[in-house]
Amino acid sequence: TASPLRVDGDVVVTSARMVGDAFELRCFNPTDQTAEITISFGDNISFSRIQSVNLESSPLDRPSRITDSKASLRLEPRKIATYRFQ
Numbered sequence: 001t002a003s004p005l006r007v008d009g010d011v012v013v014t015s016a017r018m019v020g021d022a023f024e025l026r027c028f029n030p031t032d033q034t035a036e037i038t039i040s041f042g043d044n045i046s047f048s049r050i051q052s053v054n055l056e057s058s059p060l061d062r063p064s065r066i067t068d069s070k071a072s073l074r075l076e077p078r079k080i081a082t083y084r085f086q
Contacts, residue, residue, distance in 0.1 A: 009037035041069040047085040
C-alpha cells in the first residue's frame with residue numbers, strides 16, 4: 001500500500017495537520033548537519049505550492065511552485081521548520 005505522505009531525510013516529523021485547504025508539516029533536524037529533505041505525497045494527493053510558515057501558521061516567505069507534489073528542502077542543524085502545502 002502506498003503511503004499518503006513520505007518524508008526522506010534526517011528529520012523528525014513533529015506535526016502533520018490540515019489547516020483549511022492546506023496541509024502543514026512540521027519537522028525538526030536533531031543533528032549537527034544540514035538535513036537534505038524530500039517530502040512527497042501519494043498519487044491521490046495533489047499540491048502545487050509550498051510555503052514556510054511560523055508556529056502560528058503565518059507565512060514567512062512567498063509560496064514556491066512544486067511539481068508532482070514533491071519538494072526537496074534543506075533544514076539547518078537543530079532547527080524546526082513548518083511547511084504549508086497547497
